[in-house]
Amino acid sequence: MTAPTPPRTLSTAETAAQEAALASARAAQQAFVARYLCDLPAGLAPAFRFDPHG
Amino acid sequence: MVDAAALTLSQALVALRSGAVDAQGLTAACLQTIEERDSRINAFVHVDAQSALAQARRLDHARARGAAMGPLFGIPVAVKDIIDISGQPTLCHSAVADRVPAQKDAQVVARLRAAGAVIIGKTALHEYATGGPSFDLPWLPARNPWNTDHHPGGSSSGSGAAVAAGMVPAALGTDTAGSVRHPATACGIVGLKPTYDAVSRDGVFPLSWSLDHVGPLARSVADLARLFDVMRAPNVDFDLRMALTPAPLQGCRLGVIEGFSEKAEPGTIAAFQRVLDVLRDLGATLVPLQMPPLEAFTGCGRLILQAESYAIHRTALDSRAADFGARARHRLISGAALSAADYIDSQRLRRELTDRTRAALASVEAALCLSSLVPPCRIDDPGAIAATYDLQARTPFNLTGHARACLADGPE
Numbered sequence A: 001m002t003a004p005t006p007p008r009t010l011s012t013a014e015t016a017a018q019e020a021a022l023a024s025a026r027a028a029q030q031a032f033v034a035r036y037l038c039d040l041p042a043g044l045a046p047a048f049r050f051d052p053h054g
Numbered sequence B: 001m002v003d004a005a006a007l008t009l010s011q012a013l014v015a016l017r018s019g020a021v022d023a024q025g026l027t028a029a030c031l032q033t034i035e036e037r038d039s040r041i042n043a044f045v046h047v048d049a050q051s052a053l054a055q056a057r058r059l060d061h062a063r064a065r066g067a068a069m070g071p072l073f074g075i076p077v078a079v080k081d082i083i084d085i086s087g088q089p090t091l092c093h094s095a096v097a098d099r100v101p102a103q104k105d106a107q108v109v110a111r112l113r114a115a116g117a118v119i120i121g122k123t124a125l126h127e128y129a130t131g132g133p134s135f136d137l138p139w140l141p142a143r144n145p146w147n148t149d150h151h152p153g154g155s156s157s158g159s160g161a162a163v164a165a166g167m168v169p170a171a172l173g174t175d176t177a178g179s180v181r182h183p184a185t186a187c188g189i190v191g192l193k194p195t196y197d198a199v200s201r202d203g204v205f206p207l208s209w210s211l212d213h214v215g216p217l218a219r220s221v222a223d224l225a226r227l228f229d230v231m232r233a234p235n236v237d238f239d240l241r242m243a244l245t246p247a248p249l250q251g252c253r254l255g256v257i258e259g260f261s262e263k264a265e266p267g268t269i270a271a272f273q274r275v276l277d278v279l280r281d282l283g284a285t286l287v288p289l290q291m292p293p294l295e296a297f298t299g300c301g302r303l304i305l306q307a308e309s310y311a312i313h314r315t316a317l318d319s320r321a322a323d324f325g326a327r328a329r330h331r332l333i334s335g336a337a338l339s340a341a342d343y344i345d346s347q348r349l350r351r352e353l354t355d356r357t358r359a360a361l362a363s364v365e366a367a368l369c370l371s372s373l374v375p376p377c378r379i380d381d382p383g384a385i386a387a388t389y390d391l392q393a394r395t396p397f398n399l400t401g402h403a404r405a406c407l408a409d410g411p412e
Helices: A012-037 B009-018 B023-041 B049-064 B107-114 B157-164 B181-187 B221-231 B240-244 B266-281 B294-319 B326-337 B340-361 B382-388 B395-400
Strands: B044-047 B076-080 B118-123 B170-175 B190-193 B213-218 B253-256 B285-288 B366-368 B404-406
Touching (some): A012 B340, B009 B023, B023 B049, B023 B076, B023 B118, B023 B157, B044 B157, B049 B118, B118 B157, B157 B181, B181 B190, B190 B221, B213 B221, B221 B240, B266 B285, B266 B366, B294 B326, B294 B340, B294 B395
Parallel strands (some): B076 B170, B253 B366
Antiparallel strands (some): B170 B213, B190 B404
16 A cells, blocks of 8 residues: 655745735734724624524 | 527526427537537536436426426526535535535535426536636636636636526526626626525535525526526525516615725726616616625625635645645635634624615615626736725625625626
């Protein structure tokens, strides 16, 4: 029996691109959190199930 | 042989019922059109011609023995390759996906089959329904049949392209942030994102549990109604006869969400205005609707999608990151940076946005807004591709769960 081929790892360039993408996404997330999520009223409960017609 | 490209689903049903064509003839015509056109469009990742012809033959034989014809008797339907078809692997356009064949049809596919549809093959998508058109995957991305240099929309790209190119009269897609409506818009056909939970997601690989919807793409609104009538869950009320009966617009109150058009290109706004003018001329009363800003919806949807999709894929991202295409990997990994509080607060904002949307819609019978704010971009322009997923007004209704159909405005 031959050993299974180990999964390919990301190259240095791919890792750098991924880190850049993650940093960009995080910046956008933080901007959205600051603008829309920081001042939600405490009494507002999350919606996990949705009936759009109430 | 019937010119499959010329028939809508509703027209094909008339031809089938009149005997002008049988199920085998229509299926063969679709297979021939796929053979002729798909090498340029890449709509399909797998066409099961033998199985499709066998399904059609069984339908024709059953009819010859006097069996009742189902509501979609003999209609070839393509299925996005994120939805299970019994005996075929669900590959999600990814090298990462499990190669084991599905043991049974997804519930929505089973409903179509029971109604007499012929399942003809699997269509291309963005990897795991996210990212964008990619050239580093086992299959090429689907292209827009109107101009193959252009993006067909996504993530249900192949389903939109296959219907628009006349390869099939109907296809299934999934829609988490607009993925049925984007290809319908970009390819000039029609698509429906039904109300949340109205169509079962059983047997559909998830992208984001609380945002995912399954919907049909076709070439006429009547076709969408016929498909939805079969696809819907048993507890969902729908009156097909009423849906197919033209109703006067005189006195009908239609909401217009103009705020969602703020970043639209002038040509797109002009096309929307033409549609509004037609509706006004037909007697509708157009009512401006005040809604929260589009960016609140799209940002909220993005955070929820990022968190839920990262939860689904994080094990594979840890162990097989290099097997993902770069676009999907970058999208999926973005959820790693979110906190639990970010996710919960997004769901809290979602409740507020849903409540405000429901209140805005309470005074009208239906509402209109743009789908895409810009025309389809080139498929080989990474900057334009990255931007196009934010230049849309589709995500709001994934958040709120409201049904939304996407209709094409014809060229001038």
